[in-house]
Structures are given as C-alpha cells and as structure tokens.
Amino acid sequence: MDPTPTQDRALRSHAGAARVAFNWGLSTLPVLGQIKLHEDVTARLVGARIRSATVRFERGRWNASFTVEQDVQRPRATKPGDVIGIDLGIKTLAVLSDGTEIPNLRHLGAALRKVRRAARTVSRRQGPDRRTGQRPSNRRRRASARLGGLHARVADVREDAIHKLTTSIARTYGAVVIEDLNVAGMTKNRRLARHVADASFAEIRRQLAYKIEWHGGTLIVADRWFASSKTCSECGAVRAKLTLSERTYVCDVCAMVMDRDVNAALNLAQYGRHELGIAASGAEIANGRGADRKTGLARQVAVKRQPGTASAGQTGTVPSQDGTAA
Known part of the structure; x- marks a missing residue:
C-alpha cells in the first residue's frame, strides 16, 4: 500500500x-x-x-x-593466524585457498522468468501520460506492485546469502585477501553484465571490510594488476594468456594441473603473506614437484612476448627486483 x-x-x-x-x-x-x-x-x-x-x-x-x-563485545576470529585468499567469480561465487567453494546461486537468473512476465504485464496496462495528465490505472498499480515485489524478493535473498558468507569468513580467519576487481569494466561486457551485477562483488567487499574489522582481522586488497589467475602457485611461472574458457590451469614449466580458481586463491593467499611479512612454509619453498623456490613476488605482472622471440606455448617467469630470474 x-x-x-x-x-x-x-x-x-x-x-x-x-x-x-x-x-x-x-x-x-x-x-x-x-x-x-x-x-x-x-x-x-x-x-x-x-x-x-x-x-x-x-x-x-x-x-x-x-x-x-550500545556496547557490543564481538569475539576474535577463531583462526587469527590463518591467511585466506578468496577468488570471486561468476561460475563459482567464491573459492577459498583452502579448497572451499561457495556456489553462485544466481538469484536474479532464477527469478528472471517471473520478472519478465510481470514486466510485460506492466507494459500492457494503461500508464501515466504527462501531456494529457492521464494517471495510471489501478490494474497498472497492482501489476507494478507485483513487479516490485519480485525484485524485492531477489534483493532480499541475495543480501541474506552475502551476509551469511561474509560473516562466516570474518569470524573464522584473521587475514583475508581479495582482488581489486574492475567491476565497472566487467559490466561493459554485454554477455556477462547481468551475471556480474547479480553476483554483487562490490557488496561482498564492502561487508568484508567492516566485519573483519569488528573481529580484529585484516583485509588485504590485492593490486588490480596482480596476475593471480595467470600465475602458477607452485613455481611462480606466469602465462602470457589465459582465456575464460580454460577452467583448468596447466603450467608448462612445472607441469602443475589445478583448477584455475583454486590456483588464483592460493596466489592471493601468498600475496597476503608477503604483505604481512609472513615467511613461506617449507612446502611452499620446496614443493612436491621439485620447485626450489616459493611463489614469486606479490606484485608480479604477466609479460607478453613479442612475436618471434619464443616458441609457441612457451611461458616466462617473472623477473625479480634485481633483474635475475625469479
């Protein structure tokens, strides 16, 4: 009413x-x-x-x-010493570096059929006209109220799911690492715009910021140009190109095969450890595949090779600060 x-x-x-x-x-x-x-x-x-x-x-x-x-006492994180990396996406809403996957329920996509039908009903009713002073009919008011109720339902369900996700993460981990996503640029892709908007990446980041502070944790935002998806979490090699259709990351240097989202989350976790000054573990320094070094520096950027300088499919490693190989 x-x-x-x-x-x-x-x-x-x-x-x-x-x-x-x-x-x-x-x-x-x-x-x-x-x-x-x-x-x-x-x-x-x-x-x-x-x-x-x-x-x-x-x-x-x-x-x-x-x-x-009111004075509110909030408990500290249950794992204050853990650093967790979170890779946000559309296929899977969030993938944590410990292997946990949070599915993307696509709230708007699930209700899109009803929303479209209600929108068509509104468009067929007698609407307002400023030139003649005509007011919308009662049937249009009821149809508009129904359409608004459907959108409200989608927004409420999405908000509830995001609150539960961010609260669980903030209460568990002492340090959380996420990417600085260019959401405005992602929405310019007409094929992905609706799915990106439905995922609400910016809202997830906003809620994590204040909830992690409540529980005494640290939120680290990785640099936008940090190649988390293109970097191998085992040896630090960086691929010059990685398409969205490649859901499995295959390293041509150490032959590591891993889900691309898990690989990106592991790189984000290592980014957070580097920012916090935490030394890498023994498994990261000498991993099972024989790599004799830990993951490369946090602010590494993929280097695109010029044509003719390397064979097809060859990848390079990120140079360190002193110019030697990473």
Whole structure:
C-alpha cells in the first residue's frame, strides 16, 4: 500500500530524529503513535540508548531503522593466524585457498522468468501520460506492485546469502585477501553484465571490510594488476594468456594441473603473506614437484612476448627486483 500524502509529510518531518519507545514489539513514534513491529527487538536493545528512528516506504513495505548506542563485545576470529585468499567469480561465487567453494546461486537468473512476465504485464496496462495528465490505472498499480515485489524478493535473498558468507569468513580467519576487481569494466561486457551485477562483488567487499574489522582481522586488497589467475602457485611461472574458457590451469614449466580458481586463491593467499611479512612454509619453498623456490613476488605482472622471440606455448617467469630470474 502506497503512503498517503499526509503520512508521507508526517514521516519526513518527525521520524528523522524522533523520541522512540519500545514495549514488547511495539514502537511509539511521533504523529503515527503506537506501531506493531514485525520483528521484536526489545531483547536485543537491553541497555541500549535509542538515538533516532527513520521510517521509509521501500520495496512495497514500511521499514523502520533505529539508531542506538550500545556496547557490543564481538569475539576474535577463531583462526587469527590463518591467511585466506578468496577468488570471486561468476561460475563459482567464491573459492577459498583452502579448497572451499561457495556456489553462485544466481538469484536474479532464477527469478528472471517471473520478472519478465510481470514486466510485460506492466507494459500492457494503461500508464501515466504527462501531456494529457492521464494517471495510471489501478490494474497498472497492482501489476507494478507485483513487479516490485519480485525484485524485492531477489534483493532480499541475495543480501541474506552475502551476509551469511561474509560473516562466516570474518569470524573464522584473521587475514583475508581479495582482488581489486574492475567491476565497472566487467559490466561493459554485454554477455556477462547481468551475471556480474547479480553476483554483487562490490557488496561482498564492502561487508568484508567492516566485519573483519569488528573481529580484529585484516583485509588485504590485492593490486588490480596482480596476475593471480595467470600465475602458477607452485613455481611462480606466469602465462602470457589465459582465456575464460580454460577452467583448468596447466603450467608448462612445472607441469602443475589445478583448477584455475583454486590456483588464483592460493596466489592471493601468498600475496597476503608477503604483505604481512609472513615467511613461506617449507612446502611452499620446496614443493612436491621439485620447485626450489616459493611463489614469486606479490606484485608480479604477466609479460607478453613479442612475436618471434619464443616458441609457441612457451611461458616466462617473472623477473625479480634485481633483474635475475625469479
């Protein structure tokens, strides 16, 4: 139900900095009086000082946001010494360097059939016309409300899934490494734009930033030009080219075969250890494939060879700071 002009004026003028009271799931607001809340927040606000309340009409529902002042004690991460790398993607939403995979549920894609049908229904109803002053019909209002409800459902389910994912990571690991993704550039690809927007990479990064700080952890954002997917996590060799269709990383130097997302997550974890100054483990220095060095420096960049300088399929290694081979 849309707010009436009187209700809207009352909310805009009084609810912003209102004196609010709670009583067993009931909230007392100026002008509006006593309102029953869908969620009982009295148990959560024991000992809290209520500063203000903001009421707004959004996604077909009335929402009340309360600003409170309260001391909250949050536990430290259960694994404060662990550094975890997270590779975000579309096929799999997140792959952790310990091998954990979080599937991409594609919330908008699952509801796209209903959304398209509801949008067609709205377009066939009598809409507003500024030239003649025509107002939308009641059937269009109901159809628009249904379309908005479908979009609201998608947004709520996506937000719930992201909150659960980021909360679990922040409560577990002491240091988390993610990539500085160019989301604006990724959305320019017309084949991937909808899937990139549905994954909400920026929202995942935003929530990780403040939740990790709550639990005393560290969030490390890898450089945008760090070749996490093209670098071999075993020997540090960098491939000049790696297409999106290649889901398995094959190193031509040490013959390592691994899922490309897991390989990228391992490189991000090593990036975080380098930034924190943590020495590599023995397994990283001398791995099972006989490599006599750890993964290359964190800020390595793939080097594209000029035609005729190397044979087809040959890859190079990243030079170190002193000019010798990494």
